Amino acid sequence: MPLPFLTADRAFDASAADIALPFDDHDRWRRPYRPGPWRVAAAATLLLLASFVLIAGMIIAFAGALSGATACLVLALVVIACAMRLLRMGAWVSRHGVRRVGFFVTKTVPWNRVAAVRTVQQPVKWLGFPRTVQGQALIVVRQGGEAVPPLLTDSNADFLGRREAFDRAADTVEAWGDEYRRH
DSSP: OOOTTTSOOGGGSGGGTTOSSOOSOTTSOBOSSOOOHHHHHHHHHHHHHHHHHHHHHHHHHHHTOHHHHHHHHHHHHHHHHHHHHHHHOEEEEETTEEEEEOSSOEEEEEGGGEEEEEEEEEEEESTTSSOEEEEEEEEEEETTOOOOOOSEETTSTTTTTOHHHHHHHHHHHHHHHHHHHOO
């Protein structure tokens, strides 16, 4: 059974490795990398928890307590929504700009307001926790010098232990920036 959210786009084929912007439709928002194993594992764990809550809600409904079953259904829907949002987190690019999707906040910077997109060495959060480690981060430098949180880090849930994937994703986002900042 194919799982379209896990399959690779043309960007990840060996034949497309030399193409900077391998997508056909540049108006559509895309994540230029696959979700990492830590992010997928966390979402899968949340979905497993939601299935247990749904089973508990079904048992409660058969026992006759519909208010408890409704509460379980609502809780399961919240957990499923959290898992889906967790999978959508990351950096997204299109012809219109670069978008940093967080759990609660999404911030979009149009390419015409971007001065540079570059990789820097700096302290980064480890898996999003408050603990910081020395690592690499892909940052957007806005015109006017406004601070933007890092788009990608080599210690986040997508790239922890996957240095080559971080380098490839950072190069791809930088290529999108170089292409559309010129226009």
